[in-house]
Amino acid sequence: MKKIIALLLAGTMTLSMSACGAKPAASEAAPAESASAETASSEAAPAEKEITVAGVVFQEDQFMKLMQKGYEEAAKNLGVKCMVSNTNNDQAKEAELINTYVSQKIDGIAIAPLNDQSSMQALKAASEKGLEISVGNTKLKDAPFVCGGYTSDNYMLGQQTGEMAKKFIEEKLGGKARVAVVQFKSQLPTQSTERMNGFVDQLKDLPNVEIVADQDAWMQDQAVQVVGDLLTANDAKGGIDIVWAANDGGTIGAVMAVKNAGKAGKTFVFGTDAAEQQVAMIKSDDNILQCVTGQDPFQIGYNTMEVLIKAIRGEKGEYGKETIVPGIVLSRSDIAAVDAFATVLAEKTK
Incomplete structure (x- = not known):
């Protein structure tokens, strides 16, 4: 009987030692897992630098x-x-x-x-x-x-407006016109000259079209004054039938100058660049601004x-590569296109 009890005690001690021996194995694994997590954390990609x-x-x-x-x-x-x-x-x-x-x-x-x-x-x-x-x-x-x-494409911007002006001169003015050019040559010579050449080149085969003035006025207030003076100076010489402006400020100022001078219906404006003001001017009953070639x-x-x-x-x-963004012609002859442009513009700028 004593022998049996001794054997049972020995077995219990063995099981107890085996169970205790399992814990160190588990506890040894934990540091390894922790080290692995730390390594993963240290190897994670750094946050993207603020640009x-x-x-x-x-x-x-x-x-x-x-x-x-x-x-x-x-x-x-x-x-x-x-x-x-x-x-x-x-x-x-x-x-x-x-x-x-x-x-x-x-x-x-x-x-x-x-x-x-x-x-x-x-x-x-x-x-x-x-x-x-x-x-x-x-x-x-x-x-x-x-x-x-x-x-x-600056030449093309002038060309597209010039084509519309040529058609207007032939159909509305009997092929005759005295034209004033308003540009920005002293500011950006290459860009302004390309636009002017694009416009003027379309009128070269009209023998009764004369360029009577070519002045710089690219800001709105400046253009109001310059175009107003040109209209006054040319009254005794047969007036000015067409004003073409090479940019945004010049176009808006030219329209305002014609209106201020009471020349609506006698002097017509063609221009470059398009935004809310040009859209409103094309749709106005005063019939001054006829067409612009708008950029985006x-x-x-x-x-x-x-x-x-x-x-x-x-x-x-x-x-070194620069991509051309096409222009768009907006005129009184296609008010649907003008309205579509205005809708897209409003969506982009809201």
Whole structure:
């Protein structure tokens, strides 16, 4: 009996030791799992660095305001911090602003440069400091450092309006017209000249069409004064039948000048760029603004900012390439197209 009890005690001790021995195995595994978790945590991808960019325009007109909205919308949709600024047609201010962004160590600049040549130095220097550069509205000459850009075909903008003006002169004015040109040659010579040539080239085969004035006036208030003076100066010479303006401010100012001078129905305006004011003027009963060839400044701004952000994130495309954004003709002869443009514009800018 004692022998049996001894055997039972021995078995109980063995089972007890075996059970105790299992716990250390489990407790040893826990640190291993913890170490593994720590390793996984330390190897996790770091949070994406916040990207900061700048969107730069060069004046306070509807075109540039819409371009700036495009910058801001693209940055918002892509989750990027965006600062916007205006160089106010000042080349020195543009260079100073670019240098400031370099010193702030932002990631990139989307810009409507003031000049296709004189803006190059500051932008190239910024690129060499590590900033990505994209360009909208103006095509830079030989700029392989630009990660992308979007602009209009300036000759075609003038050409499309010129074709409509030619048809109007033939059908409404008996093939005769005295024409005044209002452009922005002293501001952006290449761009302005291309637009003017596109327009004037369409009138060359009309022998009774004369260009009687060619002056600069790209801001609205400036154009009101300049066109008003031209109308007065030409009264004794047979008047002015057509005013063509090369940009947004010039077009709006020309319409206002004709209206102020009481020349509605005698002097007709054709122009470039389109936004809410031009839409309203085309639809107005005063019959002054006949046609504009509109760009898409919102889309130009959006695409210019989008290509910049993609390049910063490593989605690099073809450097030095700038893409043409097509223009659109808006005229009194197709109010349905004018209304459709206004609807799309409202959706983009709301």
